[in-house]
Amino acid sequence: MHKLFDLNHPFFRPLWLRLAIIAICLGWGIFEFTMGAPFWGTLFVGLGVYCIWGFLFDFKPDAGNKTE
Numbered sequence: 140m141h142k143l144f145d146l147n148h149p150f151f152r153p154l155w156l157r158l159a160i161i162a163i164c165l166g167w168g169i170f171e172f173t174m175g176a177p178f179w180g181t182l183f184v185g186l187g188v189y190c191i192w193g194f195l196f197d198f199k200p201d202a203g204n205k206t207e
Contacts (some may be wrong), residue, residue, distance in 0.1 A: 146193035147201075157194035161187055 151157055168183030 144162055144193075146190070146197075147199050151194065151198070157190075157198070161190045161194060 151160075164187035165189075168180045168185075168187055171177075171183060172180035173191050
């Protein structure tokens with residue numbers, strides 16, 4: 140199955156990088172809410188929550204190397 144975003148890609152192996160991506164998404168979402176843009180705030184906070192799940196709870200770095 141092909142995914143639009145492969146969160147298990149070896150590029151995302153370092154924990155600091157995964158945490159930075161999560162922080163940027165959530166931070167940008169909060170920024171958008173404070174600037175009065177609830178659509179973009181919801182979009183980026185949702186992306187941050189998706190990244191939390193994909194990078195912290197369901198992360199399998201070796202799964203990105205498999206060929207189908």
